[in-house]
Amino acid sequence: MRPTDAPLDNLHGGRKGQCLVLSAPSGAGKSTLVARLRAEFPGFAYSISCTTRAPRQGEEDGVHYHFLTRETFISRRDAGYFAEWAEVHGNFYGTPKGPVEEMLGKGQDILFDIDVQGAMQLKRVFPQALYVFILPPTREVLEKRLRGRGTDAEDVIAKRLKNALGELKEAANFDYLIINDDLEEAADELRAVYVAGRARAVCRPGLLPGLLAQWESA
Ligand code: ADP
Ligand code: 5GP
Numbered sequence: 001m002r003p004t005d006a007p008l009d010n011l012h013g014g015r016k017g018q019c020l021v022l023s024a025p026s027g028a029g030k031s032t033l034v035a036r037l038r039a040e041f042p043g044f045a046y047s048i049s050c051t052t053r054a055p056r057q058g059e060e061d062g063v064h065y066h067f068l069t070r071e072t073f074i075s076r077r078d079a080g081y082f083a084e085w086a087e088v089h090g091n092f093y094g095t096p097k098g099p100v101e102e103m104l105g106k107g108q109d110i111l112f113d114i115d116v117q118g119a120m121q122l123k124r125v126f127p128q129a130l131y132v133f134i135l136p137p138t139r140e141v142l143e144k145r146l147r148g149r150g151t152d153a154e155d156v157i158a159k160r161l162k163n164a165l166g167e168l169k170e171a172a173n174f175d176y177l178i179i180n181d182d183l184e185e186a187a188d189e190l191r192a193v194y195v196a197g198r199a200r201a202v203c204r205p206g207l208l209p210g211l212l213a214q215w216e217s218a
Contacts (some may be wrong), residue, residue, distance in 0.1 A: 011058040016203045017045075019126065020194055021112040023119045024134035025164035026089070026181040027146035033134060034113055036187045037194065045108040046099055048078070048099040056151050066096075084114065084121035090160055093118065109198070116170040123173070123199035129199045130192065137181040139164075 085094030
């Protein structure tokens, strides 16, 4: 597998950063799939969101999220700090605009792990990104995974399970639907979407002019 900054692309005028936007009902396995993809493609940049939710055990500020108070989040939101933001399961979440613009300027691929409302906001302003929805195989499996994860209280689990319905109703607006039943198969599909997306003409604006120039100067 070629690394993200493939030498051939650099030879032909560089490539544009690709954005991969992932949404899923809580517990469908999105974090698990994201971790696998990032391990396989270390050059992948990750958009670190801001949230007003309390950190879970093992979560680090500035690594998993930027953990903010509600007041700070609201003042940043009102100052136009976020590319998108949404209230999800009773907490605010948002994607800081600055780092995304900086990473794209460097031609880096970026992964977004955001909810359906945020993904649809991004799609309006950024239609060229890849929009992927991760589905649980069944409602029962989703409930088992939420419980099995052992990170959330019963009332939080119940809220997330209930909210899954509204999220699933938005799935038809995404470009790709991946069912996370067998983890290997789901990870393969996600990798395929990403790798094929990187080869799109829109991500390789310098490729054809670079090659044509060789003929013109021959
Ligand atoms: P999300 O980020 O979508 O909320 P997680 O990645 O935290 O979900 O996954 C929820 C739970 O389900 C975790 O305990 C995870 O280990 C487990 N899990 C994820 N994918 C699978 C799978 N394909 N088969 C079985 N368990 C899975
Ligand atoms: P969790 O609390 O489980 O980490 O995340 C809850 C939900 O918030 C998930 O669906 C996650 O994708 C979403 N989320 C995380 N960051 C953002 C963000 O920056 N914007 C939006 N809109 N949703 C986010």
